[in-house]
Amino acid sequence: MKQKLVYAFVVLLGLFLGCQNQQNEDEITIYTIGDSTVKNGQGDGANGLWGWGDPLVQYFDTSKVSVENHALGGTSSRTYRDKGLWQPVLDKLKPGDYVLMQFGHNDAGPVNDTIRARGTIKGTGEETEEIDNMLTGKHEIVHSYGWYMRQYIREAKEKGAIPIVMSPIPRNDWNDGQVPRNKDSYGGWARKVAEEEGAFFIDLNEKMASEMEKRGEENVTDKLFFSRDHTHTSAKGAVLAASLIAEGLKELDKCKLKNYLLDDPKIKFPVKKKVFIIGDSTVANGNDSIVGWGRELWAFMDTSRIEVINKARGGRSSRTYYYEGLWDEVLQKMHAGDFLLIQFGHNDGGHIDQPKYRGSLKGMGDETQDILRNDTIPETVHSYGWYMGKYITQAKEKGVSVIVLSMIxxxxxxxxxxxRVDDSYGLWAKQSAEQNGAFFIDLNNVIAEKYEKMGPEKVKTFFPGDHTHTNAKGAELNAKTLAEQIKALRACSLRRYLN
Structure with missing residues (x-):
């Protein structure tokens, strides 16, 4: 009897698993193919750049469909095929799947050169150009943009999949308040091929250009695109493009893919890492007239992926920030993968045993001095290097990446x-970083060199009340300089989160 029950259970389990496998096989998959405006880099937002294929998945009910982004930066309609990127997608396609395709940004390049050799013949015709590829060494017959797009459509349809063609997103170029369209080039050719081959078409170029114009150039540059790059979108730009694709799908009468769109999608990017900043008043947020660089640093960071938390406090030294418990508060909030920027020194040269009780012992040693603060509170005072070492080692124990800065x-x-402070706090800050495995940026010297190029009169405008504290303009200069120096730290991953 027991054997029969076990056998029946095994049979039922097999039937259940078989149904589950059948369910998975029947699940619709949406494949996206294209260039870096569809998937930038590894699709992790490096350098603040995202393609629309990354947020697009969040517009769909992923309990019913799956979305796979197979785009690759730098490819054209020709090289996506030649590099072997299309074949793995084609091999996986099954009836009912969808292929969303967008090419064109790279098709205008040279047909044959030693750098990229990715261009296609303009238009949708059948003309060809026979070449010996200077880059790959292969003999090759190059076709028109339309010819390659036609192959993607036909081959997808042969597998029972549904192709949806997109015109390439617009570049962040402006002419008298207008964004140029590509309806007379790649956008128009994409539409023509889609119509001729019976594929769905979304005029993403027109939709996004119109939306950009509604917002105005001042609300697009450094928001949807960065000023340094007129082609690749920020996180917000990628979300806009994805939302317009979702809108376009709803407008396609016979396209059933719209049935899988969420009514109220909640778009989220990967959990933000945090940059914690500790220091004194030259770093702190300050007020209307006195501003530390910590208040301005966020403007140079990709805030879609990182959060800048300025915990610097005016009047603090490496010692007082420690004994007042300010450091413990920061330490409790940090997690593995976060970053810590440290700058102390301006107040460390104060009195050790007299109010304001903020001086630390000079140097890097282990010597101590016992005092009574306010004649009642016993304290063992350590060296500047000792306190800096504590910040570094305790942060690193939590998996935090630490950058030590010499004081501005x-x-x-x-x-x-x-x-300069090369023989005092600048030197000790550097030694603290080296001895405890932290990154170091000599902010003191780098900014001083900039000041010297500007001259005393110009620099004076950055210091409204004294020779230590900057105004907003001075803080912005210092923050920008710091960002430039972070960018130069090749081994520090924080550089990937800069604008």
């Missing part, structure tokens, strides 16, 4: 040169 220079000049 004061507006003090001597014979045409800005006073």
């Amino acid at each position: 220079p004061r507006n003090i000049w001597d014979a045409g040169k800005v006073q």
Whole structure:
């Protein structure tokens, strides 16, 4: 009897698993193919750039459909096929799947050269050009843009899949308040081929250009696109493009893919990493007239992927930030993968055993001095290097990447040169970083060199009340300089989150 029950259970389990497998096989898959405007880099938002294929998945009910982004930056309609990228997608296609395709941004390049050799013949005709590819060394017959697009459509349909063609997103170019369209080139050719082959078409170029014009150039540059790049979108730009594709799908009468769109999609990008900043008033947010660089740093970061948390506090030294418990508060909030920027020194030269009780012992040693704060609170005072070492090692124990900065220079000049701290806090900050495995940026010298190029009169405008504290313009200069230096730290992953 027991054997019969076991056998029946096994049979039922097999039937159940078989049904599950059949369900998975029947699930519709949406494949996206294209260039870097569809998937930028590894699709992780490096350098703040995203393709629309990444947020697109969040517009669909993924309990009913799956979305796979197979686009690759730098490819054209020709090279996506030649590099063997299309074949794996084609092999996986099954009846009912969808292929969303967008090419064109790279098709205008040279047909044959030693750099990329990715161009196609303009238009949709059957003309060809026979070449010996200078880049790959292969003999090749190059076709028109329309010819390649036609092959994708036909081959997808042969597998029972449904192709949807997109015109390429617009570039962030403006002419008298208008964004140029590509309806007379790749956008128009994409539409023509789609209509001739019976494929669905979404005029993404027109939709996005119109939306950009509604917002205005000042609300597009450095929001949907970065000023340094007129082709690749930021996270917000990628979301806009994806939303317009979803809108376009709803407008396609006979396209059933719209049935899988969510009514109210909640778009989220990967959990943001955090940049914590600790330091004194030259770093802190300050007020209307006195501003630290920590308040301005966010403008140079990709805030779609990273959050800047400025915990610097005016009047603090490496010592007081530690004994007041400010460091413990920051340490509790940090997690593996976060970043910590440290800059102390301006107040560490103060009195050790007199109010404001913020001086630390000079240097990097282990010597201590016992005092009573306010005649009642016993304290063992350590060296500047000891406190800096504590911040670094305790943060690293939590998996946090640490960057130590030498303090920004004061507006003090001597014979045409800005006073440096190379033999004091600048040196000790560097030694603290080296001894404890942190990154180091010599902010003191780098900014001082910029000041010297500007001259005393210009630099004076950055210091409204004294020779230590900057205004917003000075803070912005210092934050930008810091961002430039972070960018130069090849081994530091924070550089990937800069705008």
